[in-house]
Amino acid sequence: MSGHSTYVPKSALGRWFESRLPIMGLIHGSFVVYPVPRNLNYFWTFGGILSFMLVCQIVTGVVLAMHYTAHVDYAFASVEYIMRDVNWGWVIRYTHANGASMFFIAVYLHMLRGLYYGSYKAPREVLWILGVIIYLLMMATGFMGYVLPWGQMSFWGATVITNLFSAIPLVGDAITTWLWGGYSVDNPTLNRFFSLHYLLPFMIAAVVALHVWALHVTGQNNPAGVEVKNVERDTLPFTPYATVKDGFALVCFLIFFSWFVFYSPNYLGHADNYIEANPLVTPAHIVPEWYYLPFYAILRAIPSKLGGVVAMFGAIVILAFLPWLDTSRVKSAAFRPLYKFFFWVFVAACLGLGYLGSQPPDGGYVIAARLLTLYYFGFFIIIMPLLGLFETPKPVPASIADAVLAKNNSHAQAHS
Amino acid sequence: MAAATTTEPTRRDMLFIANGAVAAVGVGAIAWPLISQMNPDASTLALASTEVDISSIAEGGILTVKWRGKPVFVRHRTKKEIEEAASVKAADMPDPQSDAARVKKPEWLVVVGVCTHLGCVPLGHSGDYDGWFCPCHGSVYDTSGRIRKGPAPRNLEVPAYTFISDTKLQIG
Numbered sequence: 043m044s045g046h047s048t049y050v051p052k053s054a055l056g057r058w059f060e061s062r063l064p065i066m067g068l069i070h071g072s073f074v075v076y077p078v079p080r081n082l083n084y085f086w087t088f089g090g091i092l093s094f095m096l097v098c099q100i101v102t103g104v105v106l107a108m109h110y111t112a113h114v115d116y117a118f119a120s121v122e123y124i125m126r127d128v129n130w131g132w133v134i135r136y137t138h139a140n141g142a143s144m145f146f147i148a149v150y151l152h153m154l155r156g157l158y159y160g161s162y163k164a165p166r167e168v169l170w171i172l173g174v175i176i177y178l179l180m181m182a183t184g185f186m187g188y189v190l191p192w193g194q195m196s197f198w199g200a201t202v203i204t205n206l207f208s209a210i211p212l213v214g215d216a217i218t219t220w221l222w223g224g225y226s227v228d229n230p231t232l233n234r235f236f237s238l239h240y241l242l243p244f245m246i247a248a249v250v251a252l253h254v255w256a257l258h259v260t261g262q263n264n265p266a267g268v269e270v271k272n273v274e275r276d277t278l279p280f281t282p283y284a285t286v287k288d289g290f291a292l293v294c295f296l297i298f299f300s301w302f303v304f305y306s307p308n309y310l311g312h313a314d315n316y317i318e319a320n321p322l323v324t325p326a327h328i329v330p331e332w333y334y335l336p337f338y339a340i341l342r343a344i345p346s347k348l349g350g351v352v353a354m355f356g357a358i359v360i361l362a363f364l365p366w367l368d369t370s371r372v373k374s375a376a377f378r379p380l381y382k383f384f385f386w387v388f389v390a391a392c393l394g395l396g397y398l399g400s401q402p403p404d405g406g407y408v409i410a411a412r413l414l415t416l417y418y419f420g421f422f423i424i425i426m427p428l429l430g431l432f433e434t435p436k437p438v439p440a441s442i443a444d445a446v447l448a449k450n451n452s453h454a455q456a457h458s
Numbered sequence: 459m460a461a462a463t464t465t466e467p468t469r470r471d472m473l474f475i476a477n478g479a480v481a482a483v484g485v486g487a488i489a490w491p492l493i494s495q496m497n498p499d500a501s502t503l504a505l506a507s508t509e510v511d512i513s514s515i516a517e518g519g520i521l522t523v524k525w526r527g528k529p530v531f532v533r534h535r536t537k538k539e540i541e542e543a544a545s546v547k548a549a550d551m552p553d554p555q556s557d558a559a560r561v562k563k564p565e566w567l568v569v570v571g572v573c574t575h576l577g578c579v580p581l582g583h584s585g586d587y588d589g590w591f592c593p594c595h596g597s598v599y600d601t602s603g604r605i606r607k608g609p610a611p612r613n614l615e616v617p618a619y620t621f622i623s624d625t626k627l628q629i630g
Contacts, residue, residue, distance in 0.1 A: 198578065198594075201576070201577040201578065202576040202577060202578065202594065204577075205575075205576040205577035206576065208577075219497065219498065220493075220496050220497050221496070222498075223496055223497065223498055223499075223502070224498045224502050224526075224527060225498070225502075225526035225527050225528060226526065226527035226528045226572075226577075227527075228527045230496075230498070230502075234496065321524070321527060321528070321529070322522055322524065322529045322571075322579060323579060324578040324579040324592075324593060324594060325593075326593050327593065328578070328593075328594055342595060342609075345609060346609070346611075347575060347576075347609060347610070347611050350609070402596075403595055403596055404596055
């Protein structure tokens with residue numbers, strides 16, 4: 043898909059450099075002349091938005107690390123120091139804290155886009171699995187970052203999540219002690235979480251590079267779900283078409299982001315995290331950050347410690363097997379009436395699990411969480427493999443150009 | 459008969475295996491300290507015991523002390539609480555254990571205040587059995603600290619402890 047580079051440096055210095063390190067040609071081939079399907083919609087702009095968010099989190103995070111102290115006696119106070127004394131500290135910290143939420147909003151839309159249009163299907167299996175790895179790294183990074191302010195939610199979130207590993211038979215307790223560096227979440231734990239929270243974003247950046255590389259080998263999927271057949275007819279150059287569209291989407295996204303940072307900076311957080319960590323008192327109701335809530339609901343839905351932990355991790359790991367669980371020959375849900383229905387029920391189930399994860403674990407909430415957990419796994423393990431056998435897809439357009447023309451013709455008829 | 463086609467191992471094969479073995483040992487030797495550094499060090503392990511004055515705990519009261527960074531509950535049980543804990547049949551519980559096996563003196567119950575589910579601190583004098591209730595995921599413990607209901611798999615842990623005198627307790 044990437045094709046040969048047509049880059050010709052204009053200056054003598056450029057030619058001299060290009061013959062020694064052809065990096066300008068690589069950038070030109072990947073982000074200027076790179077052919078993108080001409081029917082991409084706005085759901086294809088989240089890759090760019092996510093790249094921007096990663097840079098945003100790294101820049102604000104590096105700056106915060108200049109003022110933060112990773113010690114149980116000083117961590118909480120140093121965060122308040124950032125908020126009150128450090129020049130512009132408040133906006134940098136609110137950008138970083140809300141940036142994490144924005145990162146997850148974007149990644150969930152990006153993943154649902156892939157799920158709807160079948161972007162995980164051949165030949166994009168490796169691309170998809172790299173994405174699942176990035177998502178796992180994001181979850182680990184977000185979790186450890188939330189521990190650093192050393193509030194009550196930080197401490198008890200860290201306690202509950204690290205205790206998940208104690209469910210592993212035989213070696214569970216030894217692993218938990220190893221993770222803590224002591225008998226409970228304490229100073230060694232805070233220190234190593236800070237170290238890893240600083241490291242993981244760079245590992246994410248490395249896997250993102252592989253993700254983009256894999257994308258540029260297979261080319262992008264598109265709303266029609268048919269591969270590019272004729273580069274002339276089916277595609278447009280990345281610059282200016284995709285660059286400008288991604289830029290516009292990013293600006294809209296940043297308005298949404300700014301609204302949270304400037305008007306509602308603590309809406310997505312939890313008030314209890316403004317109480318310093320106390321190892322002797324658990325808050326009455328502990329909840330993780332909103333982006334983990336569906337998985338937290340799955341954990342609590344299973345009436346067994348080990349079973350709950352296995353189901354929770356299984357809910358993420360199962361995503362890596364999607365390319366082989368989906369047996370349909372058609373990629374895009376636009377041409378799969380039954381899949382489209384089950385997909386939207388799946389989205390509703392995820393939102394429902396998110397709500398239930400924020401509620402106390404008793405009575406009707408637990409029963410509802412069990413039903414939705416059943417659907418979550420049933421969607422992947424039963425519905426997806428069977429649909430490929432029983433569903434009759436609608437006729438798929440012969441090419442991307444045909445899909446675009448058909449759409450334009452129907453619009454023209456509707457307007458005449 | 460045709461000659462066997464298996465070739466004799468050469469000196470090069472021997473060198474290859476020896477080389478690989480040394481490299482594997484080397485990688486292991488480098489990995490060991492890098493992994494082991496995350497475990498608690500000797501100074502953390504040394505903080506293993508705490509002395510507690512229990513004379514101030516009235517009957518029915520629970521004192522929470524910090525031991526190894528975790529809360530430990532010292533509960534001065536009432537006659538009624540002791541009776542309830544001793545009379546119930548342990549065989550039907552998720553983690554069957556008699557009350558007598560969990561205490562040294564019936565009026566004093568000493569347990570680690572960490573829920574065996576996911577590590578929250580349970581609340582005293584609450585729950586269906588008036589023992590402890592964990593607010594995180596709803597585990598219910600009785601007046602002997604045994605799990606009776608909810609997701610926790612085990613009873614509250616009884617730490618090693620000794621009575622130094624009638625009013626002094628050493629935990630650890």
